[in-house]
Amino acid sequence: MAYVLDIDALREGETPSRREMAWTVLAMSAPAILAELSTTLMQYIDASMVGSLGAHATASIGIVESTIWLLDGLAGCAAAGFTVQVAQLVGAGRDKEARDVFRQAIVSMLVFGVLLAAFGVAISGVLPAWLGADPSLSEDASRYFLVCSCAIVPIALARLGTGMLQCSGDMRTPSVLNVLSCVFDVLFNSLLIHGGDTLALGPVTFPVRGLGLGVTGAACGTLLAQTVTAAMLLWFACFRSERLALREGGTWTPQASTLRPAWTVCWPMLLERVVTSSAYVACTAIVAPLGVVAVAANSLAITAEAVCYMPGYGIETAATTIVGQAIGAQRRDLARSFARLSTVLGMVTMSLTGGIMYVFAPQIMGMLTPDAAVQQLGAQVLRIEAFAEPLFAASMVASGALRGAGDTLVPSVISLASMWGVRITLMAIVAPRWGLVGVWSAMAFELCVRGVLFLWRLLRDRWLEHASLR
Numbered sequence: 001m002a003y004v005l006d007i008d009a010l011r012e013g014e015t016p017s018r019r020e021m022a023w024t025v026l027a028m029s030a031p032a033i034l035a036e037l038s039t040t041l042m043q044y045i046d047a048s049m050v051g052s053l054g055a056h057a058t059a060s061i062g063i064v065e066s067t068i069w070l071l072d073g074l075a076g077c078a079a080a081g082f083t084v085q086v087a088q089l090v091g092a093g094r095d096k097e098a099r100d101v102f103r104q105a106i107v108s109m110l111v112f113g114v115l116l117a118a119f120g121v122a123i124s125g126v127l128p129a130w131l132g133a134d135p136s137l138s139e140d141a142s143r144y145f146l147v148c149s150c151a152i153v154p155i156a157l158a159r160l161g162t163g164m165l166q167c168s169g170d171m172r173t174p175s176v177l178n179v180l181s182c183v184f185d186v187l188f189n190s191l192l193i194h195g196g197d198t199l200a201l202g203p204v205t206f207p208v209r210g211l212g213l214g215v216t217g218a219a220c221g222t223l224l225a226q227t228v229t230a231a232m233l234l235w236f237a238c239f240r241s242e243r244l245a246l247r248e249g250g251t252w253t254p255q256a257s258t259l260r261p262a263w264t265v266c267w268p269m270l271l272e273r274v275v276t277s278s279a280y281v282a283c284t285a286i287v288a289p290l291g292v293v294a295v296a297a298n299s300l301a302i303t304a305e306a307v308c309y310m311p312g313y314g315i316e317t318a319a320t321t322i323v324g325q326a327i328g329a330q331r332r333d334l335a336r337s338f339a340r341l342s343t344v345l346g347m348v349t350m351s352l353t354g355g356i357m358y359v360f361a362p363q364i365m366g367m368l369t370p371d372a373a374v375q376q377l378g379a380q381v382l383r384i385e386a387f388a389e390p391l392f393a394a395s396m397v398a399s400g401a402l403r404g405a406g407d408t409l410v411p412s413v414i415s416l417a418s419m420w421g422v423r424i425t426l427m428a429i430v431a432p433r434w435g436l437v438g439v440w441s442a443m444a445f446e447l448c449v450r451g452v453l454f455l456w457r458l459l460r461d462r463w464l465e466h467a468s469l470r
Contacts, residue, residue: 016334018341025318025342030171033314055296055371057215060140062299063133063288066280068148070273071116075156077269078112079105081262083163084406086244087321090168091328095243102164102237102244104254106157108262113156120149131281132288140215147219154223154230161233167321168243173236181229188224192217265408272412279419286424286431287439294436297377300368301440304378305385307364308357311349312393315342316400323404332464339401339458346397347390354389357382381440388444391451398454407463414457418450 016024082105089098123130124146128138158181162174192213213220238246287298319342326335357364361379369375399411423446430438457463 018337021334021338021341022345024322025315025338025345029311029314029318029345033310055292055369055374056136057140058296058299058369058374059134059292060137060215061144061218062295063128063131063137063141063284064145064148065299065302066284067120067127067131068145069280070278071120071149071152072155073273073276074116074270075109075113075152076159077266077273078262079109079156079159079163080269080403081264081266082108082160082258083167084265084320084324084403085258085261086164087167087324087404088328088406090243091325092330094328096248096250098168099244099246099248100250100255101258103246103250103252104258105160105164105262106234107252108254108259109156109160110153113153116156117149117152120152121146124149132285134288134292137292143216144219147216147223151219151223151226154227158226158230158233161230161237164237164244165233165241166317167324168241169321169325170241171318171321173240174233177229177232177236180232181225184225184228185221188221189218192220261406265403265406268409268412269403272408272415275416276419279424282424283427283439283443286427287436290431290435290439293371293373293377296369296371297365297374297381298436298439300365300374301378301381301385304361304364304368304382305357308350308353308386308389308392309396311353312346312396315346315349315393316397318342319346319397319401320404323401325404327405335405336461336464339398339405342401343394343397343455343458346393350389350393350396354386357389358386361386377436381436384437384440385444385447388447388451392447394451395447395454398458401458402463405463410457410463411454414453415450418446418453422446422449 082101085101086098089095089101124142127145128141133141162178165171165174237244287295319339322338322342323335326332326338361382362375364382365375365378368378395415399415402408402411423442426442426445427439430442434441
């Protein structure tokens with residue numbers, strides 16, 4: 001039977017066996033992996049629905065996709081500043097303080113989400129031109145980015161609700177709700193993207209009666225799905241959570257005692273996200289001159305690669321929660337053990353999914369687009385990336401473990417140096433000669449470098465020296 005992490009027992013000095021620790025990581029990862037599966041399926045479905053409109057529609061989304069990741073990533077970083085506090089407070093048995101952090105986090109994330117959305121709306125009209133997009137793509141790309149910018153507010157709240165439930169020990173509820181988000185996205189996209197025609201998802205076709213909004217409809221579907229999901233996540237966290245339910249009085253006004261440790265955790269992550277996402281935007285600018293087929297293949301290959309991320313992100317989420325709770329329970333020995341074990345498990349599982357991606361790359365791309373040229377180029381770059389997945393997992397899971405201990409500055413510096421010093425530099429050199437194949441080769445090499453650096457940071461144990469936030 002799987003070992004269930006008992007915070008009270010940890011505080012009293014109980015030490016689980018290595019087998020029990022492995023079961024704990026896997027048991028807590030499984031719901032998070034399910035949530036990532038739903039998100040990945042949502043991306044596949046969006047890509048398939050838009051891909052059926054042709055390479056032009058896919059490229060329109062691909063041009064602004066990296067900037068959307070920037071806004072989404074900033075929301076996730078801000079949420080982490082609060083969720084790490086909650087993980088450590090739960091581990092210390094200070095549930096009332098955890099609930100106060102939660103209240104203040106809702107207000108803070110709402111304000112931050114509105115500011116991010118306003119920024120996105122303000123630049124939506126000129127962003128495609130800034131990125132060097134073909135003029136034929138600009139109108140669709142601008143509209144898509146405008147609507148997705150409005151979706152940042154519910155996305156920020158959904159990330160907060162998911163993180164709060166997970167860090168309080170409830171991995172199942174946010175996973176189920178994120179799966180439902182996938183269902184909502186399919187329903188809304190079916191109504192909004194296509195008109196009165198048929199839709200092809202791989203070899204399957206079926207009739208669709210909708211508004212025919214095309215690329216803009218895909219963004220509207222995301223907005224509606226995320227709004228419904230955010231409302232459900234916050235309702236469960238506020239009223240049904242065993243540890244976080246707001247049944248008694250507390251302050252909703254953000255306090256310095258909450259904002260200060262949140263800022264300590266998230267400012268390096270925010271800086272990292274701005275600079276690394278800017279690097280993704282730079283990648284888009286490097287790919288854009290390679291033509292519509294290259295832009296479409298790049299966008300769809302990134303979506304296809306997400307199949308490898310699922311176990312990595314799931315184990316990363318579990319590592320953040322378990323390490324944070326172990327730190328709160330004053331068990332740094334267990335924090336170290338869980339961090340290392342989680343990283344090994346992540347590397348093993350992503351090695352397997354990387355192998356699957358290598359073997360089935362043509363079939364995966366065939367599910368996402370009917371364009372033969374895009375399929376061929378996308379499959380080629382996916383097989384290059386497959387070799388980097390084990391060390392990509394090391395950087396991903398180790399980063400989550402370090403985050404649970406509040407160690408975000410050095411990991412952020414590592415990511416910044418790797419992205420700009422290795423990836424962008426190599427891409428700029430090889431893209432004119434080797435095209436998209438060169439771009440993805442540079443990406444794979446950089447992921448390996450980053451993985452080695454994160455393993456070095458994790459194994460040195462210096463991240464345990466100042467591992468308590470409150």
